[in-house]
Amino acid sequence: MKNRQFGWAKWLIIGGMLLLVALPLYAQEDAAEGSSDAEMSEEEAPEIPFYSSADGFNVPVLTTWVDESDDKTAFFLNPDLQARIVTTATGEGDDPTEVAAEALGATITSEPIFSNRVNTADGTWEQRYYDEGNSNVSILSKIEEGRRYVIAFIEDDPEVAVYMPLVDRTWEEDTTLPGIEQAIESLGIAAIDELPEPTIETVSLPSGDWESATYDIDGTTVTGYGLNFGVTDYVAIAIGDADATQMVDAYNYTLLGGFFITSDNTAYLYLGLAVTAAIFIVLLGSIWLRWRNARRDLSTVEQLASD
């Protein structure tokens, strides 16, 4: 009667353990089912093609623009809009304006109409804006790990002038209007208290839902675009009648859609592989050592036995 009882006990243990081992599978299926619809649609979104520079930064490829990048500099141009966007890296001490001018193939001689530093989620950016007559230039740069990374935008259309500043978010409300107005004042277009009532709309672009405010300043149409991004507002100011949404989107896509710097961490990869190898060597070595010692013991014992 003792035996019979242990018989079913064993089966119960084995059944229980099998159930336990099956649990991870169940749990993972459950996790897959549990994903909400929002996440599912996010997963189905087309993958972003990336330009990856030898200098360690990555930017999304602007698929509707002409890609003339080389292995160090990302370069996209749009002949219809007469606009170019460039991203490059250089030495820490280099002047961002010179670097941007060279990369863009433009000459920048004037003093910047506006420049400052902005703290964003991914570090401190220095921004400069130039008005070279027909050409209007926006340059962002930041220093990280001993290199200066520069993102520059130039627009050569004589009909319009487009600048893309970042504005520190100092107000509480959700609206981006204060940022747009601040940018208009900073760029020297008009003082905030002189601005007329704007027409406000919402524009959906791939880089996000932007708020747009259109002002009529002394007969000139000035359109401001704003996107709330936590500590910073992304702003674009277009002076003139042309539709600037495409440029706004392309430039900010570069910034928001993932300009980021991946430093060279190959050393860590090798370290990891070395540790893995070391652990295997220790295991194998200890097995081999114990085996050898056992062999030795065995021959000693056998000798003793035969004596």
Next chain:
Amino acid sequence: MKTGFWQVTFAILRKDMLAEIRSRELLSVMGLFALLSVLIFSFALEMDREARETAISGVIWVTVAFASIIGLNRSMSSEREQGSFDALLLAPVDRSALFLGKFLGNFVVVLLVGLILLPLGTLLYNITLITPWVLVILVLGIFGISTTGTLLAAMTAQTRARDALLSIAMLPIVLPVLLASVRATTSIISGDPTDLWISWPQILLVMDVIYMVLCFFTFGFIIEE
């Protein structure tokens, strides 16, 4: 021929309780340890109310875990001392009944220590710990600790470095129970809505059942020679 399962279980429980009432050996040592532990924690962690609220459940459960290790070591070695465990094995009884009897004894004693801890914590940390749900968690958590604890104490009592080995062997294995208990207690005393923490007692219940089944059936393998 075999003596009835429950008769054996309760005979052992009764014997252990009687011996404990006589000597108060376990309760005094564990109770004193619990008191010291709570005091030391409250001195060591000088905390404001909010910090106390998050720390108290950890303090309580760590104390319960270590107190139970002390108690389990004691309870098993008292069985070994006079060879009386052999006397249990000599009897025509189910091995699992022995386990259940020893387990119930340990469970009751550790639960008593836990019940002492609650008013103590309430007093020293100025947080109300005596609520029905905290009691439920206390019972469930100590149940889980006692099952594996009884099994592992029976095991380590037969090894060389018994006392040290019990804590090393037991703590990682009861960790899931401790984790769930701490989380549940923290949630309950900070007054979260029921649906935020109700899954913890459920998880505890499932773990208790799994541990109980495993320990119940493997105990026979631990004590035979």
Next chain:
Amino acid sequence: MAQAKPKDFAQAPTPAPNLLRILTLVTVIGVVIALVFALNIAGTDIEQGEVQRIFYVHMPAFFGAFLAFGATVLGGIMYLWKRDPKWDRLAVAGVEVGFAFAMINLITGSIWARPIWNTWWTWDPRLTSEAIMVLTYAAYMMLRAGIDNMDTRRRFASVYGILAFATVLLTLFIIRFREDTIHPTVVGNSPQNAQGTFAASDGVVTALMVGLVIWGLLVPVTLMWYRIRLENMLDWVNRKKMEVLSA
């Protein structure tokens, strides 16, 4: 001198069987293939850079550990049932090999975390539970070492090996218990706060699958086989010693 071989005696060591030789060769080739897939064929992760390739070892290593610790559970149950020491040899091989894989998993994870999370170690629930898992199996080995009687040692180790699997399951499930983990999930969705998640594109999936088969299956099985042979050898030597002593 020799008594007939009773049931719990070891077998005389034999030269490695051909199957083991073939398996070893396959494993070595497999490791090379896995490395080629991980280092050359899979694309560089755009966000994490080269260090992401460590993942092709890191994650399969957990599966290797899972397999090995699973073998310990199986060995434990079968030993308690059949009382044939060969099952206990499987269990002890599982613990040692699984321990090595768990260490690899833990350390490569830590090395990956240094550039990605900017820290070698954080008290994240999953990391903590994995560390506890490793400690549990260290306790298993200490428990084994603490018992002199072979039969008792095997029985206790079997029971403990079964119980210790609870920590493996905890490590697997911790994300469901504690949603504040920053550890990314590969199967299923990462928690909102996971850091260092990456998109699994084609090359990544292939390299991962290759890695899983080789690091998670082939390497642990081969290593365990060698470890089982060693344990058998040790038992055999022990037996011979005892025979000489008691002759």
Next chain:
Amino acid sequence: MSDTPAVLSIRELVKIYDFIPVLRQLDLDVAQGDCVALLGPNGSGKSTLLRLIAGLIKPSSGTIEIGGWQMPKEAAAVRAQIGMVSHQSLLYGNLTARENLVFFARLYDVPKNERDDRIAALLEQVGLTKRAESLVRTFSRGMQQRLSIARALLHSPHVLLFDEPYSGLDQDAAAMLDDIIRHTHQDGQTMMISTHLLERAQQVATRVMILNRGRVVLDKQAVAIAEHQLASVYAQAIADKIPSDAPQPRIETSVEPAS
């Protein structure tokens, strides 16, 4: 040997500890009412044999049959037939003598209505009636050992086993223990006593068995050995070489491949 049917019979018993055979192919029959003295040097397997019979350890192979029940198949039933007194008291120091006995009576399922009478009778038999309500930890070794006998007799076992019962006892206590053992035996109790003390063995035993290296090297009725010869018989028995034609343990070889 006696003509009465064997109450305990052991066939081809083998016990191997860590590759060391402690008992090699042991056969043994003990008749009802026998008192077997089990002698032998340390490590000869006396203690192992008793623990095997008591079911505390499992045999590597072979069978033990007591009162028609087989070990290890019907272990629980066999255990119910056995009482054991060891060199340890197997009692709880924090309980009184009576409480100890009540606890073990419950374990052995002694019927409730007989329990108190049996306990009273046994306490009387071992001379501890007066100390029934004292804690066992206050008892002397001798008293503990006597209470131990009472504990072992609680369930009227078929066979009573003594494993080195005299160890740690002074002369008086040992003599007292001897008295109890002799009286118990005279009441018809079958028993086996393992001991180092040859004179005491000869005084109580009806049969003398000497074990050496896991084998029975001598098995005689006590009356067949003259009063003062036991010591020399013992010395000769354990000095003798193991006969070369002694049966070898025969156990199946496990068939699993080596790796």
